[in-house]
Amino acid sequence: MPAETRGWRRFWIAAGILVAMLASLVYGYLIRRNHYFPYHLAIRTIKAFQPEPSERWHLARPDTGAGPGSPDHVKHLANLPYLQGYRPATSGGGIRAYDHSLAQDGLNLFVSAHAPVATLMDMNGTVVKTWTSDTAKAFPGFELRGPNTVHAQFFRRVRLTPDGGVLAIFDEIGLVRLDSASRIVWALRERVHHDFFVDERGEIWVLTRESKLVPDLRPKNPVWEDAVVEVSPEGRVVRRISLLEAFRRSSYDSMLIRMPPAEDIFHTNSIQVLDGSLADRLPAFRKGNILVSMPRLDAVAVLDPAEGRIVWALTGQWAAQHSAHLLPNGNLLLFDNLGLLKAASRVVEVEPLTQKMVWSYGGRSGEELLSETSGWVERLDNGNTLITESNFGRVIEVTPDHRVAWEFVNPNRAGEKKQLVATIYETERVGRDLPFLKDGKSETATGAASR
Amino acid sequence: MENHRSRLLWRFLLGALAAVLLLAAGAGWGFLMHARGVFPYATLKNAYHVLRPSAPRSAPKKAVHQARGAPDSIQRLANLPYLQGYRVASAGKAIRVYDRGRAANGWNLFASGHAPVATLMDMDGTVVKTWTVDAAKAFPDGSAETNRHARFLRRVHLLPDRSILALFDELGLVHLDADSRILWAVRERTHHDLFVDPTGGIWVISRDLRPAPELKREEPIWEDFLLRLSPEGKVLGRLSVVQSFLRSPYAPLLADANSSQHDILHTNSIRVLDGSLAGRSPLFRRGNLLISLKTINTVAIVDPDAEAVVWALTGQWYAQHSARLLATGNLLLFDNLGLMRPASRVLELDPFTQNIAWSFGGRAGEEMLSETSGFVDRLPNGNTLITESNQGRVLEVTPDRRIVWEFVNPNRVGKGDDRTATIYEMERITPSPSMSFPRPAGAAPGSGSPESASRPASP
Numbered sequence: 001m002p003a004e005t006r007g008w009r010r011f012w013i014a015a016g017i018l019v020a021m022l023a024s025l026v027y028g029y030l031i032r033r034n035h036y037f038p039y040h041l042a043i044r045t046i047k048a049f050q051p052e053p054s055e056r057w058h059l060a061r062p063d064t065g066a067g068p069g070s071p072d073h074v075k076h077l078a079n080l081p082y083l084q085g086y087r088p089a090t091s092g093g094g095i096r097a098y099d100h101s102l103a104q105d106g107l108n109l110f111v112s113a114h115a116p117v118a119t120l121m122d123m124n125g126t127v128v129k130t131w132t133s134d135t136a137k138a139f140p141g142f143e144l145r146g147p148n149t150v151h152a153q154f155f156r157r158v159r160l161t162p163d164g165g166v167l168a169i170f171d172e173i174g175l176v177r178l179d180s181a182s183r184i185v186w187a188l189r190e191r192v193h194h195d196f197f198v199d200e201r202g203e204i205w206v207l208t209r210e211s212k213l214v215p216d217l218r219p220k221n222p223v224w225e226d227a228v229v230e231v232s233p234e235g236r237v238v239r240r241i242s243l244l245e246a247f248r249r250s251s252y253d254s255m256l257i258r259m260p261p262a263e264d265i266f267h268t269n270s271i272q273v274l275d276g277s278l279a280d281r282l283p284a285f286r287k288g289n290i291l292v293s294m295p296r297l298d299a300v301a302v303l304d305p306a307e308g309r310i311v312w313a314l315t316g317q318w319a320a321q322h323s324a325h326l327l328p329n330g331n332l333l334l335f336d337n338l339g340l341l342k343a344a345s346r347v348v349e350v351e352p353l354t355q356k357m358v359w360s361y362g363g364r365s366g367e368e369l370l371s372e373t374s375g376w377v378e379r380l381d382n383g384n385t386l387i388t389e390s391n392f393g394r395v396i397e398v399t400p401d402h403r404v405a406w407e408f409v410n411p412n413r414a415g416e417k418k419q420l421v422a423t424i425y426e427t428e429r430v431g432r433d434l435p436f437l438k439d440g441k442s443e444t445a446t447g448a449a450s451r
Numbered sequence: 452m453e454n455h456r457s458r459l460l461w462r463f464l465l466g467a468l469a470a471v472l473l474l475a476a477g478a479g480w481g482f483l484m485h486a487r488g489v490f491p492y493a494t495l496k497n498a499y500h501v502l503r504p505s506a507p508r509s510a511p512k513k514a515v516h517q518a519r520g521a522p523d524s525i526q527r528l529a530n531l532p533y534l535q536g537y538r539v540a541s542a543g544k545a546i547r548v549y550d551r552g553r554a555a556n557g558w559n560l561f562a563s564g565h566a567p568v569a570t571l572m573d574m575d576g577t578v579v580k581t582w583t584v585d586a587a588k589a590f591p592d593g594s595a596e597t598n599r600h601a602r603f604l605r606r607v608h609l610l611p612d613r614s615i616l617a618l619f620d621e622l623g624l625v626h627l628d629a630d631s632r633i634l635w636a637v638r639e640r641t642h643h644d645l646f647v648d649p650t651g652g653i654w655v656i657s658r659d660l661r662p663a664p665e666l667k668r669e670e671p672i673w674e675d676f677l678l679r680l681s682p683e684g685k686v687l688g689r690l691s692v693v694q695s696f697l698r699s700p701y702a703p704l705l706a707d708a709n710s711s712q713h714d715i716l717h718t719n720s721i722r723v724l725d726g727s728l729a730g731r732s733p734l735f736r737r738g739n740l741l742i743s744l745k746t747i748n749t750v751a752i753v754d755p756d757a758e759a760v761v762w763a764l765t766g767q768w769y770a771q772h773s774a775r776l777l778a779t780g781n782l783l784l785f786d787n788l789g790l791m792r793p794a795s796r797v798l799e800l801d802p803f804t805q806n807i808a809w810s811f812g813g814r815a816g817e818e819m820l821s822e823t824s825g826f827v828d829r830l831p832n833g834n835t836l837i838t839e840s841n842q843g844r845v846l847e848v849t850p851d852r853r854i855v856w857e858f859v860n861p862n863r864v865g866k867g868d869d870r871t872a873t874i875y876e877m878e879r880i881t882p883s884p885s886m887s888f889p890r891p892a893g894a895a896p897g898s899g900s901p902e903s904a905s906r907p908a909s910p
Binding site (some may be wrong): 017020021022023024025026028029030031032033116134217251252253254255256257282283284297299312313314315316317318319338339340341354355357444449 | 470474475477479480481482483484486493494525526558700701702704734744748749762763765766770788789790791803806807841
């Protein structure tokens with residue numbers, strides 16, 4: 001072979017390699033950008049080797065003596081993955097602080113993500129009563145697959161019923177009505193999630209979702225369409241109001257620009273049916289209208305269920321928020337997960353018309369609070385605020401002047417060294433005068449707190 | 452022979468393995484380019500930004516169908532670049548409608564995209580006076596020659612002594628006397644809007660490109676500033692809008708700004724509050740600044756002393772312009788695309804209850820579309836003067852939404868003068884005895900500019 005030809009051959013081989021590499025570079029880019037083959041295959045394979053843990057756990061906040069960790073520690077923790085932890089926790093569970101003169105007396109109803117159990121606990125940490133259920137019994141024949149195998153491991157939200165039972169949500173699976181002895185009264189199979197509200201007539205207003213292709217919103221990929229569903233006290237679906245349609249029918253339509261590119265465009269996470277006591281402040285707050293929180297839009301909104309239309313919405317001073325409620329004083333109270341734009345959460349009370357921030361807790365020194373997701377807050381009768389810092393499994397009651405009157409850390413632990421603490425989605429303070437407790441039969445053992 | 456064949460086979464296998472590894476490595480690298488932005492991602496992206504054509508190949512036509520647009524397509528409309536003209540011109544008179552009984556009397560001051568000229572025109576369409584300026588003379592540093600914004604004035608403001616403040620987009624602010632002589636010029640990256648307070652102090656919006664590590668952005672941002680100028684054109688203060696947000700509880704609104712956009716705020720209007728509404732809310736105290744931020748669809752009030760945002764609202768509009776507070780305490784603005792279809796509207800709403808008190812646009816007979824720009828003003832008689840900028844059209848509507856005056860820009864731009872020149876904004880000036888203008892003989896709208904002198908302005 002003449003040297004000249006060999007030179008050309010080498011040139012062409014080199015050029016071919018270069019072009020092939022360039023093409024593969026472009027193709028690799030497109031694998032990530034457009035999810036070309038073998039993107040999904042790879043994701044599935046990776047997932048198969050990393051089985052998702054059931055239930056919901058978070059690395060427990062280390063004990064530095066007095067209370068929660070230093071801000072640096074919190075920031076460090078914020079960067080840890082959710083459900084895995086490697087360091088031993090030294091913090092113990094149970095009641096960490098209780099100032100009898102400052103705290104609001106009552107009983108604490110909470111759900112802990114270690115098991116499908118609702119716990120009623122007194123202020124000293126003694127379990128008064130528990131309710132439990134099982135998706136296999138509540139939804140016979142319903143096959144658990146994918147994320148639902150996790151969702152079946154705990155209640156996402158519970159509320160007491162007057163007869164001593166509870167209503168409970170299995171996330172994405174359904175709503176169950178349990179009697180006082182945890183017997184299933186009825187079960188409703190719906191993709192319920194996050195929260196529900198029982199109005200004065202006993203009607204249940206629950207959040208649901210459905211995967212749907214909405215071509216003029218997003219031409220190719222389906223979105224999760226959140227809805228408010230009215231359920232009768234007997235567990236029958238009465239009506240269904242699409243929150244997506246409600247936005248698109250309203251003058252707040254353009255807020256949809258804030259949707260993330262993900263499937264879960266709203267992630268609606270709290271619901272409150274308004275009682276009309278604030279209607280004179282704003283017609284949008286009239287009786288029967290529904291306040292919802294949409295963290296993916298960073299917005300809270302009021303739905304007129306009769307018209308199926310959003311009539312009021314507000315955003316600006318919070319991000320990824322949870323648990324939005326209008327208080328009797330007309331202010332809006334919510335758990336602002338990430339509005340400080342750093343690894344710190346806060347609770348804000350805002351006048352909804354002037355947007356004036358009336359009160360807040362968190363983000364100051366000595367007020368460490370962080371739950372990147374979830375979180376719950378409610379105002380108590382004595383003016384204190386009960387805050388559930390969900391991911392750390394911690395609940396605090398704070399006074400208007402920011403003193404901690406009561407503190408509870410979930411004693412339910414997992415991991416070889418008990419370094420993981422179970423999430424507490426929300427805690428509600430209820431009065432002691434519950435009719436079903438009058439017969440003196442108070443369970444003192446074997447509930448959540450002792451496991 | 453056998454040996455040779457197996458050697459060939461080995462060579463082939465090794466070659467194939469090398470090829471596969473090479474391709475896999477290439478693909479892996481490409482994957483990381485997208486996932487982590489590894490080299491040469493930034494280089495290619497910057498090259499793209501440099502090479503990308505800055506203007507669309509063809510200007511969009513007026514939308515015939517009013518179907519709802521997907522958010523993506525609406526977003527594209529909101530990001531049209533500034534052009535001297537957008538729409539194919541139609542023949543017809545400049546003044547299309549004039550109901551003398553209902554229209555507010557006055558002079559109309561406007562800037563048109565065909566030339567760097569400010570025009571004062573009476574209600575019948577006769578030009579009363581023009582001011583004109585050559586950007587190359589105002590900014591002798593040569594910046595005007597390379598800047599396409601030198602060809603028109605973005606915003607003009609008439610002062611009591613018949614002088615004019617004229618804003619060149621990205622170039623600077625010029626003060627012209629009644630005879631168009633340059634009194635002073637400030638070379639700043641000014642844009643969109645200016646406001647003159649009762650003491651003669653001037654506020655103007657400007658911007659600068661800078662890296663923004665505190666916003667966790669790899670690419671630089673356009674940081675908007677509110678500049679305070681003395682009546683003599685001296686820069687007295689410079690207030691960062693980005694910092695004002697970061698210093699306030701409204702910082703989460705900054706996180707919403709599209710991460711691929713350098714222009715994270717696009718501040719496009721500024722008004723200094725006169726304090727007449729301070730009794731209604733301390734937010735409206737004298738000296739506070741009302742601004743409109745297009746990228747984050749937000750109207751905000753800035754306290755210039757605290758250099759912090761004290762109030763902000765978003766929700767019922769998209770890519771808005773021209774936000775102002777009315778004597779009633781309501782907010783008036785031009786909502787370019789809040790209907791989420793190719794249609795604009797003007798909104799008047801209560802800033803606290805968010806109740807829409809009045810609107811024009813979006814209904815049958817109220818066709819209006821300016822994807823970008825747009826201007827609105829409330830007149831003393833209660834009518835509303837609306838500049839539909841990209842159509843080069845201005846209309847005055849009554850509270851019951853009747854059009855009582857309509858003007859279409861007779862000035863043409865583009866190849867073969869086929870397009871109506873943009874009107875960025877029109878203001879109605881109430882005639883006063885102190886301000887009088889000798890009428891130039893035989894003038895037509897826009898004829899004051901050196902460029903348009905050779906072009907017949909009226910069709």
